[in-house]
Amino acid sequence: MKTTYFILLISFAGLSVRAQNIIVSKNASVSFFSSTVVEDIEGKSSTANSALDLKTGKIIFKVMNTSFQFKKKLMQEHFNENYMESNTYPFSEFKGKIIDPADFSKDGNYTVSVEGTLNIHGVIKTCQSKVNLVIDKGIISAKSVFRIKIADYNIKIPSIVFKNIAESVEVRVSAIYQPKTI
Amino acid sequence: MRLTPLYLKILLLSLFATITLSSFGQDDLEKALSTVPSPGHQKVSATFKSTKLINGHTNETIYKNELEFKVDHRFGDIAGSQGGIKQFFGLDNSTDIRIGFEYGISDRLSIGLARAKGATNVQQLYEGSIKYRLLEQTTDDYIPVALTLFGSNTIAAVHASEDPASAAAYHSFKDRMNYVTQLIIARKFTEGISFTLTPSYIHRNLTAFRDQNDLFALGAGARAKISKRMAVVVDYFIPFRNSADKAYLEGVNGTKFYNPLGVGLEMETGGHIFHLNFTNAAAIEEMQFIPQTTSSWLKGQYRWGFSISRRFSFNKK
Numbered sequence: 001m002k003t004t005y006f007i008l009l010i011s012f013a014g015l016s017v018r019a020q021n022i023i024v025s026k027n028a029s030v031s032f033f034s035s036t037v038v039e040d041i042e043g044k045s046s047t048a049n050s051a052l053d054l055k056t057g058k059i060i061f062k063v064m065n066t067s068f069q070f071k072k073k074l075m076q077e078h079f080n081e082n083y084m085e086s087n088t089y090p091f092s093e094f095k096g097k098i099i100d101p102a103d104f105s106k107d108g109n110y111t112v113s114v115e116g117t118l119n120i121h122g123v124i125k126t127c128q129s130k131v132n133l134v135i136d137k138g139i140i141s142a143k144s145v146f147r148i149k150i151a152d153y154n155i156k157i158p159s160i161v162f163k164n165i166a167e168s169v170e171v172r173v174s175a176i177y178q179p180k181t182i
Numbered sequence: 183m184r185l186t187p188l189y190l191k192i193l194l195l196s197l198f199a200t201i202t203l204s205s206f207g208q209d210d211l212e213k214a215l216s217t218v219p220s221p222g223h224q225k226v227s228a229t230f231k232s233t234k235l236i237n238g239h240t241n242e243t244i245y246k247n248e249l250e251f252k253v254d255h256r257f258g259d260i261a262g263s264q265g266g267i268k269q270f271f272g273l274d275n276s277t278d279i280r281i282g283f284e285y286g287i288s289d290r291l292s293i294g295l296a297r298a299k300g301a302t303n304v305q306q307l308y309e310g311s312i313k314y315r316l317l318e319q320t321t322d323d324y325i326p327v328a329l330t331l332f333g334s335n336t337i338a339a340v341h342a343s344e345d346p347a348s349a350a351a352y353h354s355f356k357d358r359m360n361y362v363t364q365l366i367i368a369r370k371f372t373e374g375i376s377f378t379l380t381p382s383y384i385h386r387n388l389t390a391f392r393d394q395n396d397l398f399a400l401g402a403g404a405r406a407k408i409s410k411r412m413a414v415v416v417d418y419f420i421p422f423r424n425s426a427d428k429a430y431l432e433g434v435n436g437t438k439f440y441n442p443l444g445v446g447l448e449m450e451t452g453g454h455i456f457h458l459n460f461t462n463a464a465a466i467e468e469m470q471f472i473p474q475t476t477s478s479w480l481k482g483q484y485r486w487g488f489s490i491s492r493r494f495s496f497n498k499k
Contacts, residue, residue, distance in 0.1 A: 022214045051214040060211040066224060072495040073245030073289065078452055081228045082410055087373050095211075158411070161452045 021055040023140060028175035030063045030092075034166040041165065043068035043079060050175040052140070057098035059114060059142075061173060062091055083155050084121055093119045094127065094173075107135050114144070123153045141176040223320040229328055229370040230378075232491060233284060233292075233313070235403040235417040236444030236459045237471050238380055241330040241368035243313050244286035244493070252491040254280040254466045256301070261482025272485050277301045277464035282309070290315040294334075301465035302474050303350050304360075306339035309467060319369060332364040336469045347391035357388040360469035364401070374407035382419070384469055392430045398422045399472045405448065413448045415457070419472050437476040446487075457489040 031044040048063035065086040070076040080086040096116015102108075110133040118127040129146040149168045150157065157165050230240035233250065244250050258275030259265035265272050282296030294311040311334035319328040337359055342352040352358055363383045370376045380401035389395055403417035419442050432438050446459025462484045463471035477483030 022210060024214050049215045051211040053211055058211055060215060062215055066227075071497050072248070073497075074248060074453070074493050074495065077228050082450075082452070158451065164452070 022051055022053050023177040023179070024052075025050045025175035025177045028061065028063075028173065030061070030068075030171065030173050032068075032169045032171045034169045036164060036166050039164045041070070041075065043070050043076075045069065048173070048175070050142075050177070052142070052177060054104045057101040059094075059096055059098060059116070061094040061175070063093075064091055065089065083157075089120075089122050091119075092121075095119075096127070098131070102133055102135075104135060104140060105138075107137065109134050118148070120148070120153045121155050125152055138179050139176065140179075141174070143172075143174040145170060145172050147171070223322055223324040226319040226321055226328070226370050229319065229368050229376045230405055231413070231448060231450045232455045232457070234489070235378070235405065235415045236446045236457065236461055236487070237442055237463050237466070238378070238401045238403050238417040238419065238468075239313070239330075239332050239364060239366055240376075240378055240403070240405075241315065241328040241366045243290065243315055243330065244284050244292040246286045246289050247496045248286045249494045249496065250284045250491055251494070252280075252282045252284070252489060254278075254282075254298075254487070254489040256461070256464060256466060256487040257485045259477065259483045259485055260460075261484075262477075265482055277485060278466045278470075280466040284311075284313075298336075298465075298467050300338065300340070300467065301470055303343065303348060304338045304340060304470065305350075307336050307467055307470075308339060309334055309336045311335075326369065328366075328368045328370075330366040330368070332362070332366060334362045334468065336360045336362070336467050349386075349388065349390040349393065352388060359387045361385045362468040362472075364468070374413075376405045378403040378417075380419075382468070382472060384472055386469060386473070390431070392427050394424055394427055394473070397473050401472075411450045413450075415446045415448050415459070416444065418443045421472050423473075435476075438478070439473075440475050440478045442471050442475045443479060444487075453493050455489075455491045457487075459487045459489075460484050461487055 026049055027046055028048040028050040029044065029046040030048045031042060034041040045063050045067040047067045048061060050061045052059045065084045066080055068079060070079065094116055096114050099113045099115055102110040102112055112131050112133055113128065114131045115128045117124050129144050131142050131144040134141045147168045147170050230242045233240060233242050255276060256278045258269055258272035258277060260272045269275060278299050278301045280296055280298035282294055284292050284294040286292045292313050296309040298307040298309065299305060300307045311332065314331045316331055317325055317329040319325055338350065340350055343350040345351060364380050367379045368376060382399040382401055384397045384399065386395055399419050399421040401417060401419040405413045405415050407413045423439065428439060440462060442461060442463035444459050444461035444463065446457050449456045462477045462479045463475045464477055465471040465474060
């Protein structure tokens with residue numbers, strides 16, 4: 001009996017040690033803008049997930065492609081069916097590392113560089129961006145804006161709608177991480 | 183209480199696992215994300231690209247605040263006694279033309295208004311329709327099929343016929359009304375293959391002498407994508423006719439009834455959808471092509487048809 005408790009205790013202790021330096025955001029937002037003379041297109045998801053390892057500076061962002069909302073519903077359908085092929089590639093993901101880690105224990109406003117790989121539409125590309133980190137009373141929030149070229153990710157735009165969709169789109173990500181409870 | 187060795191093993195193993203896991207940073211992050219619950223039952227989108235296959239409806243409706251403008255056209259017989267080079271393979275004639283609007287009140291409910299020429303002597307048709315998505319298929323098969331209800335009332339504006347046996351021998355305004363009710367059962371099997379099954383009920387307030395006022399029919403349809411933006415579409419309807427009345431009508435007119443079959447090519451270009459199709463049905467409205475198709479594929483009485491649709495969005499944000 002005592003042994004059981006002891007083992008359980010140790011395994012939980014192990015768990016908490018493992019998780020202590022990782023903070024998670026379950027409702028991070030990812031949006032993108034394509035702007036042309038003909039049409040502005042915006043897709044927005046507020047159900048993206050992100051995790052940040054405070055010790056190593058490693059960061060991950062994951063968004064379900066079908067969670068992007070558009071002003072025009074038909075556009076949303078086309079986005080999933082014709083461009084992202086969300087059935088085959090359900091998620092878009094960024095995996096990377098903060099190069100110049102900030103001191104996460106101190107409140108303040110930091111701009112750091114993040115480097116990593118972006119996986120969209122089954123194509124993995126390296127990606128680098130500046131990230132704005134705000135630490136306020138221990139709550140960490142991150143924001144970043146970068147541009148990606150649609151053609152880089154093997155997403156083909158048919159000539160008939162070529163004028164409606166920009167060659168490169170601006171991507172905005174932001175996350176507020178839940179503070180550690182343990 | 184004594185610990186069984188197996189229990190102990192599992193505990194030790196999980197302890198070991200937690201320790202080993204903590205040494206892999208990135209996997210750890212992924213693990214942290216995997217604890218986030220996935221968002222419930224996802225709806226299957228775009229079972230079909232269009233609200234209609236060729237003759238029959240699909241389960242699709244128009245999204246909220248969007249308007250679809252659609253033109254359908256059916257030419258004359260390509261071959262047979264009415265076709266051939268003299269009629270330029272049917273292109274000199276048009277058996278039916280339909281111009282329609284459909285508007286999405288919500289993502290589930292749309293209403294339509296259309297005008298069609300009408301292929302029989304019941305002509306100058308005005309159709310008001312309503313389409314409602316009862317159920318939507320989910321990707322995890324929690325709901326395996328989509329169900330959509332379609333209802334329409336088609337009013338014939340043609341001048342009343344003097345012939346009392348005619349389907350257009352109207353006495354009152356009520357006689358001009360024709361109702362169609364359909365339950366469209368649809369399933370998207372793979373990204374490229376979708377099917378429909380459509381039990382239908384048609385009620386015509388006035389018909390030709392001994393024709394049926396009430397008729398049940400079963401429709402079936404399919405779409406198979408051949409590229410990202412192109413698909414082959416097929417649909418077929420079987421009307422369940424009263425055999426005595428069918429024999430009588432066929433005897434009087436010297437024509438036979440056939441089941442409407444359509445095959446076509448669907449092309450989608452972001453907002454526009456084009457259909458090129460071939461069908462033996464001369465009419466476009468349900469209340470006509472289901473009970474009144476008297477042309478046969480085997481006699482060369484099939485025609486070229488097309489439809490063009492364009493969607494407009496009135497969403498402001």
